[in-house]
Amino acid sequence: MTMVPGRSESSPGPYRPHTPPGQTGPTQRLTGLGQAPVRRTRDQRTRRTVDLSLATHRALDVWQQKAADQLGVARVTGQEVFTALIEQLLTDPKLSAQITRAIQARR
Numbered sequence: 001m002t003m004v005p006g007r008s009e010s011s012p013g014p015y016r017p018h019t020p021p022g023q024t025g026p027t028q029r030l031t032g033l034g035q036a037p038v039r040r041t042r043d044q045r046t047r048r049t050v051d052l053s054l055a056t057h058r059a060l061d062v063w064q065q066k067a068a069d070q071l072g073v074a075r076v077t078g079q080e081v082f083t084a085l086i087e088q089l090l091t092d093p094k095l096s097a098q099i100t101r102a103i104q105a106r107r
Contacts, residue, residue, distance in 0.1 A: 048082075
């Protein structure tokens with residue numbers, strides 16, 4: 001391995017040595033070979049993302065601030081909003097039917 005000259009100590013992040021082309025980096029230990037893959041438990045979270053128009057994003061920001069004011073907290077996160085909405089969607093048959101109709105109307 002060779003060192004990268006001219007790296008300033010004030011640069012952010014840890015120092016990473018330069019690996020010349022054609023050479024491999026540091027050796028990493030392989031563990032778990034031949035074992036069954038780890039299964040997720042119900043407590044683990046899976047991320048979902050959503051694309052919003054700029055206007056919808058801004059309107060949601062305004063709604064979140066109003067909700068935070070109502071609740072007497074500094075902020076209500078988008079994560080909290082989406083989690084509550086999805087939990088309601090999955091437990092409320094009327095809301096589920098309403099959302100299904102709204103999706104159908106948009107197609």
